[in-house]
Amino acid sequence: MTPLLQVTGLVKHFAGTRKLFGRAATVHALNGISFGVEAGETLALVGESGSGKTTAGRTVLRLLDADQGAVVFDGIDVLAADRSTLKALRRRMQIVFQDPYGSLDPRMTIGDSIAEGIDIHRLLPRSERPGRVAQLMTEVGLDPSFASRYPHEFSGGQRQRIGIARALAVNPAFVVLDEPVSALDVSVQAQVLNLLQDLQRDRNLSFLFIAHDLSVVRQMARRIAVMYYGRIVELGPRDEVLEHPRHPYTTALISAVPEPDPATQRTRIVLPGDPPSPTVPPPGCPFASRCFHPAKDARCESERPELRALGSTEVACHHAETPAA
Amino acid sequence: MTPLLAVENLRITFPKGAGLSVPVDGVSFSIAKGERVALVGESGSGKSLTSLALLRLVPHPGVIATGSAIRLDGDDVMALEGEALRKIRGGRIGLVFQDPMTSLNPVLTVGYQVLEAVTAHRKMSSREAKERTIELLEEVGIPDPAGRYKAYPHELSGGLRQRVMIATALAGEPDLLVADEPTTALDVTVQAQILELLDRIRARRGMAVMLITHDLGVVAERTDRVMVMYAGQLVETAPTRRLFAEPAHPYTKALLQSMPRLTGPIGRLASIPGMVPLPHLWPSGCRFHPRCPIRIPTCEGEVPPWRSAGPDHEAKCWLVEGRSP
Numbered sequence: 001m002t003p004l005l006q007v008t009g010l011v012k013h014f015a016g017t018r019k020l021f022g023r024a025a026t027v028h029a030l031n032g033i034s035f036g037v038e039a040g041e042t043l044a045l046v047g048e049s050g051s052g053k054t055t056a057g058r059t060v061l062r063l064l065d066a067d068q069g070a071v072v073f074d075g076i077d078v079l080a081a082d083r084s085t086l087k088a089l090r091r092r093m094q095i096v097f098q099d100p101y102g103s104l105d106p107r108m109t110i111g112d113s114i115a116e117g118i119d120i121h122r123l124l125p126r127s128e129r130p131g132r133v134a135q136l137m138t139e140v141g142l143d144p145s146f147a148s149r150y151p152h153e154f155s156g157g158q159r160q161r162i163g164i165a166r167a168l169a170v171n172p173a174f175v176v177l178d179e180p181v182s183a184l185d186v187s188v189q190a191q192v193l194n195l196l197q198d199l200q201r202d203r204n205l206s207f208l209f210i211a212h213d214l215s216v217v218r219q220m221a222r223r224i225a226v227m228y229y230g231r232i233v234e235l236g237p238r239d240e241v242l243e244h245p246r247h248p249y250t251t252a253l254i255s256a257v258p259e260p261d262p263a264t265q266r267t268r269i270v271l272p273g274d275p276p277s278p279t280v281p282p283p284g285c286p287f288a289s290r291c292f293h294p295a296k297d298a299r300c301e302s303e304r305p306e307l308r309a310l311g312s313t314e315v316a317c318h319h320a321e322t323p324a325a
Numbered sequence: 326m327t328p329l330l331a332v333e334n335l336r337i338t339f340p341k342g343a344g345l346s347v348p349v350d351g352v353s354f355s356i357a358k359g360e361r362v363a364l365v366g367e368s369g370s371g372k373s374l375t376s377l378a379l380l381r382l383v384p385h386p387g388v389i390a391t392g393s394a395i396r397l398d399g400d401d402v403m404a405l406e407g408e409a410l411r412k413i414r415g416g417r418i419g420l421v422f423q424d425p426m427t428s429l430n431p432v433l434t435v436g437y438q439v440l441e442a443v444t445a446h447r448k449m450s451s452r453e454a455k456e457r458t459i460e461l462l463e464e465v466g467i468p469d470p471a472g473r474y475k476a477y478p479h480e481l482s483g484g485l486r487q488r489v490m491i492a493t494a495l496a497g498e499p500d501l502l503v504a505d506e507p508t509t510a511l512d513v514t515v516q517a518q519i520l521e522l523l524d525r526i527r528a529r530r531g532m533a534v535m536l537i538t539h540d541l542g543v544v545a546e547r548t549d550r551v552m553v554m555y556a557g558q559l560v561e562t563a564p565t566r567r568l569f570a571e572p573a574h575p576y577t578k579a580l581l582q583s584m585p586r587l588t589g590p591i592g593r594l595a596s597i598p599g600m601v602p603l604p605h606l607w608p609s610g611c612r613f614h615p616r617c618p619i620r621i622p623t624c625e626g627e628v629p630p631w632r633s634a635g636p637d638h639e640a641k642c643w644l645v646e647g648r649s650p
Contacts, residue, residue, distance in 0.1 A: 048512035049483075155600050156368075185367040185539060190583035190596035197593075212513065215542075219585035219594065242587065256517040257587050258542030262566045264588075270521055271514045273468075274482045 002075075003036030004206050005060070005174055010034070010069035012052075012059050016279060025279035029055040031230040032069065034307070037174065042200065042207040044217040044238075046253070047227035050275060053210045056227070057176040060208065061093055062086065073174065091121050094167035098179035100159030104151040110162050111137075111147030117170040136165040141195060157188035161195065168199065174206045181216060193219055214257050218242055226250045229275050229286035236313025246315045248293045248324035285318070295319040328355035329500055329533050330379070330397055336390035337374050337383055341605050348387075348604040349374050350557040356501065356533050361524075363536045363544040363565070366554035367580075369601040372537050375554070376503045380414045381405075398500065416446045419494030421487075423506035428490060429478040435489045436462070436474030442496035461492040466522055484515035488522065495526065502527070505537040520547050541584060545569055550637075553577050556601060556612035563638040573634035573645050576613045611643065619644060 012030035030052045037043045045053040058064045060071050062078055071078040073093060081089060094117075097103040104113055111133045118124050124132055134144035140161040151159060160180060167175055177196065181189040193216065199205060211217050217224060218238060225235040226247065234247040245251045252269040259266065271290045276282050282289070284301040291300065299318055307316045337349040349371040356362050366372040377383055379395060381402065395402040397417060405413065414420075422428045429438060440458045443449075449457070455474075462470035465488040478486055487507060494502055504523065508516035524547060527534050536548055544551055544565065551568045553561040553576065561574040572578045582595035599616045602608065608615050614624040623643050632645040 048514060157600060185601070186541070186580060187367060187583050187597035188600060190585075190594040191598075193585070194594055194596055213585075214513075215585040215587050218587060219591060252514060254587065256513045258516075258520075258540065258546055259587060260541040260545045260569060260581060260584055262545040262569050268517060268521075270517050274484065274515075 004039045004074055005037040005208075006070075006072045007036070007056075007060060008034045008070045008072075010056065010059055010071065011067045012055050012064060013067055027278045028281050029230055029278065030059060030066075031281070033225075033227070033230075033232050034069075035225055035232065035235060037206050037208055039173070039206055040200070040204045041223070042209050042221045044209045044211060044221035044224045045227055046211060046214060046217050046224060048212055048253075048275075050229075050278060051227040052230035053212075053227050054178055055230075057095065057178050057208060057210050061090075061095055061176060063095070087121075091117070091123075091170045092172050093174045093176070094170065094172040095176040095178060096160070096163045096167050096180050098183055100156050100163055100183060101151075103163055104159060104166075106151055109148050109150060110154070113151070113162065114147075114165045114169055117166065121170055123170065132169070136169055139168070139199070140165045141191070155188075156184055157191060160184060160192050164192075164195065164199070168203070171203075172205070174208070176208045176210065178210045179212070180209075182211065182213065189216070196220070214242070214254060226253065229281075230278070231286065231316065232307060232314075233287065233316045234313060235307065240311070240313050245324075246310060246313060246320045247287075247317045248291050249287050251324045252292070285316075293317075293319055293322070293324045295322045327399055329358045329360075330356040330535075331394070332375075332379070332396075333394040335375065335378055335393045335395065337371070337378055337387050337393075338390050339387045339604075344605075346604040347390075347607075348557050349378065350607075352554075352557075352559055354552055354559065354562065356535060358500070358533060359527075359531050360533045360550065361527065361536070361548045362533070363538060363548040363551045364554060365538060365541060365544055365551055365580075367539055367601050369556075369603070370554045371557040371604075372554050373505055376420075376505050376535065376537050379501075379503060380418055380420065381410060382414070412446065415442060415494070415499075416497035417500050419497060419499035419502045421490050421494045421502065421504040421507045423509050429486060431478055434475050434477055435481065435486075436476075439489065439492045439496060442493045446497040458492075458496075461495055462489070464495065464526065465489070465492045466518075467492075482515075483511050484518060487511060487515075487519055491519075491523070491526070495530075498530075499532055501533045501535060503535045503537065506539070507536070508543065509538070509540070516543075523547075541569075541581065553580075556607050557604060558612065559641065560613065561634075561638075561640040561642075563634070563640075564636075567635060567638050571635065571638075573638065573640035574613075574642050575617050575619055575644070577640075579616075579618070611641075 009032045011032050014027040016025040016027050047053045059066045066079055114136055115129055115133050133147055137144045142161050181192050209220050221238050224238050224241045225232045228249050234250045252271050255269045273290055276286055285305050288300040305316045305318045307314045310320050333353045335352040339346045364372050378389055440454055443457050444454050459470045467473050467488050508519050548565050551565050552559050555576050561577050579597045597616050610626050611624040611629045614620045629641050629643045631639045631641050634640045634645050
């Protein structure tokens, strides 16, 4: 089965700021990632800051221009699409941003914000617009009588619901959710996660769920891609990746999650240092400088491991066959 | 034995229109020497204001109401002025904030900022002060401390900046370190490093730590006792293990149930309807009653008393069986 979205070898580099003497350093944000998202499924991109997960989401939607690679959505080449094709694609591919405060225009009523996509794509006659807005607000759990209010009158959780209604207004098939709950309190986070799952079921939506929180990802995703240094280091079914991680970084990431249960005693792997500088890619495995794998050897420093299949998952580690911990 | 810190009936008021808003309303607790205590709550619960009040740093136009008592090692903090108050701020009580980028001065070297804290509370020669600063940078695990002395905050990663903040807080040799969301802005692997560091320093120096957080996961592994705050009041306090095993207050229970987990069955998350109300809209009776799944008519009209829910375990709820302590 061909996935709804297929991403192949996506590369994005940013030109850095020029130093006083010397050349501008290039930031290697995305160093060739490939993945597919099937209709109705959630693929999670997990990683820490600087891993490239946000850049990946934006490049897929062509909010950023890729340097290399291919993005194919429902048979259409997204990166090569002309203006009118891109406009049609934007109706079917949407995004919900992390910051519910910064992503809504403070001078627009939330009704107008929600309907903006409907207006741009001329999906409805003017007379049917208020009814549609009310219907969308109800669907995301907002009181439709608030349509004429402004964003500052709403809490973080409510604003995130507005952002979701705005994305859904054009009936997309695929939505990038970029850290949709990380700015929210725990109790509100649960409300929004439940809402997203209900909407996915009701509308058969595909999600690219970008997050740093593995517990949230476990709740939401069918498959998980773990990113490190602009690359996918492990990709596989949720339970496989979380219960039998094969990349040492995945193992460390899982062990670092604080579990709200003092009775479970786990071995915590505390990684030393930080990832390498994004302007100076190391020749070998980018994780080698922090790696604790017992089989780590000179090859890790010199030869970059490519993603390869191992059982039902894919791993980018020379020593994935040997358990890391 | 007198506790290190004793807070009684802390009330913080802000003018609101013609009346008053009381975001912290009648909070009492104590912390023993060397103890690790967590103050947990969602945004708007009043937890950060409570911590600032310990240093008499409540932001204008807020005031600590008369009748509030704060005692540090027997000294009446409310009565202190001038030099004596300064000795507490950054001296006997050290503060670490969430965001090390905004709490460090971007135009001063990190060494200078730690040095400032070192000399603020102790007279010493400039050579001694510099040596002491480098020792502190080393104590918080900054690699090449003498070299990093001359670095500016933007040249350090988030984790290293937070280590600098901790060094600054340790400079005054505090008896109590108040850490307000010290790892919320950090990646999970870096968070693990910082929490481990705080724990090690605490054990070595024998100081008490008050961890203020919204993250119950962080609390579970790093504290002895937890205090749960809701709408300006404490609602439950218990030894950490007990709180997680047998939460008594419906709010604590709901909070624990609404968290996605890394292990165990995956089902629909239990969410708490609504959100934390604003201080001028706090409900009558039990402040949690509008969101409480098990409320009874009494909860709406009458303020619940503290009731014993087990050894060292109390909850402010009408429905907790057990004698009032």
